[in-house]
Amino acid sequence: xxxxxxxxxxxxxxxxxxxxxxxxxxxxxxxxxxxxxVIGDIPYGATQIANFPKVVAQINADPAVQWVxxxxxxxxGSTVCSDEYFQQIKSDxxxxxxxxxxxxxxxxxxxxxxxxxxxxxxxxxxAKIRQVFFPQPGRTLGQHAARVRTQAGQxxxxxxxxxxxxxxxxxxxxVGSNDSLAPWTGQTAPTPQQAAxxxxxxxxxIQEIHDTFADARRHxxxxxxxxxxxxxxxxxxxxxxxxxxxxxxxxxxxxxxEAAEFDGPVYLFNGxxxxxxxxxxxAAGSKWLSFYGITSPVPNLSRVTVDGSTGVNNYLRxxxxxxxxxxxxxxxxxxxx
Numbered sequence: 525x526x527x528x529x530x531x532x533x534x535x536x537x538x539x540x541x542x543x544x545x546x547x548x549x550x551x552x553x554x555x556x557x558x559x560x561x562v563i564g565d566i567p568y569g570a571t572q573i574a575n576f577p578k579v580v581a582q583i584n585a586d587p588a589v590q591w592v593x594x595x596x597x598x599x600x601g602s603t604v605c606s607d608e609y610f611q612q613i614k615s616d617x618x619x620x621x622x623x624x625x626x627x628x629x630x631x632x633x634x635x636x637x638x639x640x641x642x643x644x645x646x647x648x649x650x651a652k653i654r655q656v657f658f659p660q661p662g663r664t665l666g667q668h669a670a671r672v673r674t675q676a677g678q679x680x681x682x683x684x685x686x687x688x689x690x691x692x693x694x695x696x697x698x699v700g701s702n703d704s705l706a707p708w709t710g711q712t713a714p715t716p717q718q719a720a721x722x723x724x725x726x727x728x729x730i731q732e733i734h735d736t737f738a739d740a741r742r743h744x745x746x747x748x749x750x751x752x753x754x755x756x757x758x759x760x761x762x763x764x765x766x767x768x769x770x771x772x773x774x775x776x777x778x779x780x781x782e783a784a785e786f787d788g789p790v791y792l793f794n795g796x797x798x799x800x801x802x803x804x805x806x807a808a809g810s811k812w813l814s815f816y817g818i819t820s821p822v823p824n825l826s827r828v829t830v831d832g833s834t835g836v837n838n839y840l841r842x843x844x845x846x847x848x849x850x851x852x853x854x855x856x857x858x859x860x861x
Contacts, residue, residue: 558689559588562840562854564595564753564795565629565832567613569603572834576616578861583839584621586857591688592620592666593695595795595830596629596753605636605649610656614665617657623670626657628682629753629795630699637708646708647721654681673735675728683732685739689844691747691851692740696729698752700796703771722771730778737782747844747851748790750779755796755829757805757812764815776816780806783825789851790825793840798833800856802826828854 561583567576583589598613599605610632617624633649635641661676663669664684672684685694704722705714714722733750740748756772758764783790783806792805805812806822813821830840838856845851 557846558590558691558844560591560593560688560842561586561589561857562593562595562751562793562828562830562842563832564830565597565798566836567598568600568832568834568836572836573612575859575861576613577619579839579859580616580619582860584619586841588841588843589622591622591670592624593751593793594624594626595751595793595832596627596699597631597795597832598626598629599631600833601631601635602638602640604640604642605632605644606642607652607656610652614656617665618667620666621668622666623664623668624666625664625672625684625686625695625751626682627695627751627753628653628657628697628699630701630704634699634701634704634706639709643709646704647717650721658682675732678724678728680725680728683728685732685736687739687743687745690743690745691749691844692736692743692745693749693751694732694736695751696732697725698729698754698756698772698775700754702768703754703775705771706768726771726774729775733775733778733782737786740786740788745788747788748783748786749793749852750791751793753795755794757803757827758797759801759803760797760799764811766815769815773816776806776812777818779825780816780818780822783822784820786824788824789849790822791852792825792827793830793842794827795830795832797829798831798835799829800831801829831856 567573583592633646633653636644636646636649658681661681662674664672672686674681675683682697707713737748756776805827806818806825808821831838838858840854841857842852842854845853
């Protein structure tokens with residue numbers, strides 16, 4: 525199918541879908557540029573596992589989509605973190621026609637210490653995730669893999685960055701459960717090995733954020749997009765506890781600092797809290813400013829949480845606009861099965 529015809533179909537579909545969901549439809553020009561799909565916290569439970577190949581097939585059939593991002597949590601938090609399950613999801617991922625970037629969630633390693641998850645050592649499960657899902661560091665998953673810059677040399681192949689349509693992208697391993705600092709079963713505090721892993725990974729994440737913004741400034745990109753699993757700004761939490769969020773503090777500080785110095789919009793996509801939300805988490809008046817110790821508002825940072833968990837019934841289609849201050853626009857596309 526010719527690209528122009530694909531673009532026309534995509535624009536028409538986006539308008540129809542946006543109308544059905546009450547979302548703002550992307551401009552026609554977006555379909556002529558760069559469009560990607562975002563999913564996360566899926567599949568959860570037996571029904572979604574069985575239907576996940578249909579999710580892959582529907583995204584493959586979307587004429588606009590050129591890239592796919594999975595924000596982690598490839599299982600729910602109360603099922604076994606087995607090698608066999610990892611291989612099953614990897615086989616599903618291999619059916620994506622477009623490049624697929626998968627950034628890791630807490631359910632597939634951080635929470636695997638739980639007895640109903642199999643009582644694994646989470647660090648061993650993280651090593652297995654890296655072995656199964658990142659067999660060729662520096663290349664995405666999917667049938668038409670693309671090259672990405674990777675931190676595999678630091679032992680963190682899941683931290684990657686790339687550029688498309690004058691937008692700099694980064695996918696970083698930042699997970700729920702206080703970025704993996706929640707105590708494991710039988711412990712009252714992080715173990716030394718657990719704390720050492722978090723310290724090393726956090727340092728790498730901050731470096732990746734810095735390098736992504738440096739790339740964006742060097743290449744005069746219009747926007748920066750960061751993707752991760754953890755919801756560091758859960759809007760459903762009225763009074764966040766420092767004990768549940770302190771692992772995110774240096775990451776939020778790095779993102780705020782870099783975004784404040786960037787002359788353009790910054791977008792953060794995350795899963796974790798399961799309900800679609802779009803906001804400006806560090807804008808003036810936000811409770812998260814004082815909570816994380818951010819002294820000045822960061823109005824150019826926008827955040828989007830994708831739908832997930834057992835109630836998820838859509839994927840997010842995101843398009844780069846060719847002109848205007850709003851570089852990215854998005855709409856939720858219902859599953860058709």
